[in-house]
Amino acid sequence: MLSVATNSSMFVRPPMPTRTAGLPDGPLALMGAPMRFARNAEVYGEDEPAEYLYQVISGAVRTYRMLDDGRRQVVAFYLPGDIFGVEAGDVHLSSAEAVSEAQVLVAKRSAVLARAEREKQLSRQLWDLMVRELQRVQQHSFVLIKSAEERVAGFLLEMAGRSSGGASIELPMSRQDIADYLGLTIETVSRTFTQFVQSGLISLETSRRIQFRDRAALNRLNA
Amino acid sequence: MLSVATNSSMFVRPPMPTRTAGLPDGPLALMGAPMRFARNAEVYGEDEPAEYLYQVISGAVRTYRMLDDGRRQVVAFYLPGDIFGVEAGDVHLSSAEAVSEAQVLVAKRSAVLARAEREKQLSRQLWDLMVRELQRVQQHSFVLIKSAEERVAGFLLEMAGRSSGGASIELPMSRQDIADYLGLTIETVSRTFTQFVQSGLISLETSRRIQFRDRAALNRLNA
DNA sequence: CGCTGAATTGACGGACATCAAGATGTGTGG
DNA sequence: CCACACATCTTGATGTCCGTCAATTCAGCG
Numbered sequence: 001m002l003s004v005a006t007n008s009s010m011f012v013r014p015p016m017p018t019r020t021a022g023l024p025d026g027p028l029a030l031m032g033a034p035m036r037f038a039r040n041a042e043v044y045g046e047d048e049p050a051e052y053l054y055q056v057i058s059g060a061v062r063t064y065r066m067l068d069d070g071r072r073q074v075v076a077f078y079l080p081g082d083i084f085g086v087e088a089g090d091v092h093l094s095s096a097e098a099v100s101e102a103q104v105l106v107a108k109r110s111a112v113l114a115r116a117e118r119e120k121q122l123s124r125q126l127w128d129l130m131v132r133e134l135q136r137v138q139q140h141s142f143v144l145i146k147s148a149e150e151r152v153a154g155f156l157l158e159m160a161g162r163s164s165g166g167a168s169i170e171l172p173m174s175r176q177d178i179a180d181y182l183g184l185t186i187e188t189v190s191r192t193f194t195q196f197v198q199s200g201l202i203s204l205e206t207s208r209r210i211q212f213r214d215r216a217a218l219n220r221l222n223a
Numbered sequence: 224m225l226s227v228a229t230n231s232s233m234f235v236r237p238p239m240p241t242r243t244a245g246l247p248d249g250p251l252a253l254m255g256a257p258m259r260f261a262r263n264a265e266v267y268g269e270d271e272p273a274e275y276l277y278q279v280i281s282g283a284v285r286t287y288r289m290l291d292d293g294r295r296q297v298v299a300f301y302l303p304g305d306i307f308g309v310e311a312g313d314v315h316l317s318s319a320e321a322v323s324e325a326q327v328l329v330a331k332r333s334a335v336l337a338r339a340e341r342e343k344q345l346s347r348q349l350w351d352l353m354v355r356e357l358q359r360v361q362q363h364s365f366v367l368i369k370s371a372e373e374r375v376a377g378f379l380l381e382m383a384g385r386s387s388g389g390a391s392i393e394l395p396m397s398r399q400d401i402a403d404y405l406g407l408t409i410e411t412v413s414r415t416f417t418q419f420v421q422s423g424l425i426s427l428e429t430s431r432r433i434q435f436r437d438r439a440a441l442n443r444l445n446a
Numbered sequence: 447c448g449c450t451g452a453a454t455t456g457a458c459g460g461a462c463a464t465c466a467a468g469a470t471g472t473g474t475g476g
Numbered sequence: 477c478c479a480c481a482c483a484t485c486t487t488g489a490t491g492t493c494c495g496t497c498a499a500t501t502c503a504g505c506g
Contacts, residue, residue, distance in 0.1 A: 065365065069446055075364070089354045128312070134360065138360055141296070141298070144368060144406065146290075148493075175452075187455085193454090398486095407463090410462090410486080414486080
């Protein structure tokens with residue numbers, strides 16, 4: 001009934017991730033190894049045991065789940081600094097893939113949790129992380145009951161807010177990714193973009209580079 | 224554009240909640256006071272500081288958020304045994320109301336968290352609770368991208384699974400509640416129910432009492 | 447260049463919202 | 477216990493947003 005992740009070549013099994021030179025750590029004191037993932041490379045898969053926590057160093061990562069009819073629901077996009085993989089119990093309920101070439105810090109979950117038992121501050125950070133993740137997902141289901149126009153406007157503002165960019169942002173993900181995130185089709189996303197361009201809300205340098213022209217109007221749509 | 228929580232009288236400010244005789248505790252060792260809430264009484268409101276954790280003893284509770292245009296999104300229903308209020312950071316992002324007359328155990332959040340710092344087991348329970356809540360919300364956004372038929376089927380099965388009933392269950396919530404939970408209109412929910420009745424999947428003793436006649440078929444719809 | 451995947455645009459149909467009326471159920475006061 | 481008022485639920489007729497199918501344009505890369 002909607003948004004199938006078509007195009008088999010989009011999901012070609014990618015080359016093995018390889019270790020890369022170390023990079024400085026983020027806000028949370030994760031002790032882990034930096035790894036490099038090619039575009040569309042799998043970080044972890046649905047139903048795999050959840051042994052690690054992850055932090056994006058560069059690039060972007062998407063998590064998603066498949067419905068048995070082939071539809072794909074993108075649960076979240078993670079950008080540099082973001083930590084992911086916390087939502088899992090013993091096994092992952094979603095898969096994670098690199099949206100673009102990405103470096104990801106990988107830390108053993110058991111090690112982090114063990115250390116959290118001794119360090120109150122770390123424990124607190126993990127809890128806050130969990131709360132934020134929960135609120136993000138709630139916000140997401142909030143988005144899914146809105147109109148296409150509202151969803152896309154909300155998406156652009158969300159990305160703008162997280163990309164710490166100025167009047168223009170570079171989207172790392174394809175229209176198909178956006179569509180599956182918003183519960184729309186690629187065509188509807190595309191049409192909404194051009195509609196926004198025609199109304200002077202944004203303009204497109206390339207299909208992935210967005211210039212904001214009337215943020216107030218977008219905010220109004222983001223009811 | 225959809226599912227407005229109409230009918231002002233539905234939200235008439237209810238009588239003050241009053242304390243009630245104590246009741247035995249649930250799985251999580253919450254030390255709190257049982258309170259009684261009338262139908263539609265507010266347990267907590269959006270933007271209020273989150274000072275407590277809650278566990279349903281009897282009845283049912285819904286959490287929801289309002290869009291500024293009057294649409295309402297029901298985030299979750301909580302049944303006896305369920306703990307709610309964990310999703311909050313410092314303030315609540317959603318409101319909670321009794322769906323029906325309800326008894327709720329109310330425990331000071333700070334006390335629980337303080338005790339969790341000493342008792343590993345409690346800390347672990349809270350973490351698991353958080354994980355389950357996160358997965359529930361993810362599951363919910365999963366539901367919102369499906370067809371009306373699939374959503375309603377999924378809802379009935381979810382309720383059946385949680386109500387620990389046999390071949391028939393009593394829904395504590397109105398069609399409006401269901402509609403706002405599923406991101407549909409009251410009419411679509413109603414029509415889907417009658418469609419299920421006509422196809423012999425369920426039957427209705429009263430509008431709120433559902434008899435399951437063909438669970439396999441419902442499961443098939445719950446793709 | 448030409449090839450391939452990504453994005454855009456158009457025509458059309460269907461699922462669900464909207465608007466409106468009727469049916470059923472429930473609480474209240476005489 | 478009945479009758480009235482009001483809320484909830486159901487059913488019908490119509491409209492519209494967005495999905496589907498299909499063709500075209502655009503961008504990147506060998």
